[in-house]
Amino acid sequence: MSKCATCQDDLPKMTFWESIRNIAEYRINFPNDPEMKFPMEIICDDCYERYMVYHNSLTPAERIELDKQAKEDFENEKRG
Ligand SMILES: [Zn+2]
Numbered sequence: 708m709s710k711c712a713t714c715q716d717d718l719p720k721m722t723f724w725e726s727i728r729n730i731a732e733y734r735i736n737f738p739n740d741p742e743m744k745f746p747m748e749i750i751c752d753d754c755y756e757r758y759m760v761y762h763n764s765l766t767p768a769e770r771i772e773l774d775k776q777a778k779e780d781f782e783n784e785k786r787g
Contacts, residue, residue, distance in 0.1 A: 712748035713758075736762065739774040745781060 709718050721729070734741060736759065750758065765773065 709749055711751040711754055713750045713754040716751050716753075718749060718751055737774070739771060745774070745777050 710716065711718055730743070733743060737745070762770070
């Protein structure tokens with residue numbers, strides 16, 4: 708069983724429809740990453756909700772900056 712990257716709780720196994728819904732939600736919440744190319748850590752619903760409170764408190768400009776930073780970190784990691 709996979710675990711939440713934040714709190715290490717066991718994650719429930721997702722149904723097919725739940726995973727589709729998550730992808731749709733991701734596209735809405737992270738419009739700067741329509742291809743879902745950013746590195747993603749799997750987290751539980753509780754941690755996700757806490758994260759989204761933080762995420763939604765950001766201004767659009769701050770979100771773009773944060774996404775850009777995440778992408779750069781990812782690229783740097785890939786290059787080693
Ligand atoms: Zn969690």
